[in-house]
């Protein structure tokens with residue numbers, strides 16, 4: 001059971017060029033009748049009523065079309081300079097948010113489980129006296145799931161700026177500037193969250209396979 005939190009906003013990052021996906025933009029690609037970004041926003045709507053989409057200006061109109069019927073207010077934060085990488089996109093998106101924490105999700109993760117953000121928010125809040133700046137899942141393979149994670153809005157925006165100023169484009173480098181907490185796979189399992197939440201659709205083959213599963 002999920003509840004909308006007033007201290008949580010959603011941020012969907014969609015400003016990449018989807019090169020592995022071919023000619024089309026995966027952000028608006030149709031997955032079993034619904035654009036991928038729409039699937040992400042619909043799932044975020046279970047935990048927040050405020051969502052920002054970060055993208056390039058040239059994607060905006062197609063994304064607006066794809067998200068027209070979403071049941072919450074959506075704002076756009078477009079990149080001042082294209083192609084600066086996801087850290088720049090996250091910074092741009094976070095700077096448009098006014099809530100304490102942000103549920104950041106890549107546009108190509110249509111199976112995101114909104115309950116994950118309740119678990120991450122609780123984990124962040126129970127840390128120290130002020131709470132953690134970020135809560136991320138670390139899977140058994142060691143990877144941090146930084147593109148489906150919870151960040152304290154102003155701290156992560158600042159960390160992204162510092163990371164880019166240091167000529168680094170890695171989200172992990174921004175995370176390492178923060179006081180962060182992690183959640184492991186057994187904890188996810190106990191919370192009833194399947195690792196499928198992190199599946200990203202990067203290619204046409206992955207899109208087809210996901211569509212078959214949804215039939």
Ligand SMILES: Nc1nc2c(ncn2[C@@H]2O[C@H](COP(=O)(O)OP(=O)(O)OP(=O)(O)O)[C@@H](O)[C@H]2O)c(=O)[nH]1
Nearest residue numbers: 014015016017018019020083084085086089106107
């Ligand atoms: N704003 C912004 N977002 C980006 C940028 N590059 C990647 N992203 C986003 O970061 C997330 C993860 O990136 P990828 O899965 O590699 O997406 P991508 O770069 O579009 O895809 P590929 O070109 O196939 O690697 C996606 O949601 C992208 O939209 C960028 O330069 N600017």
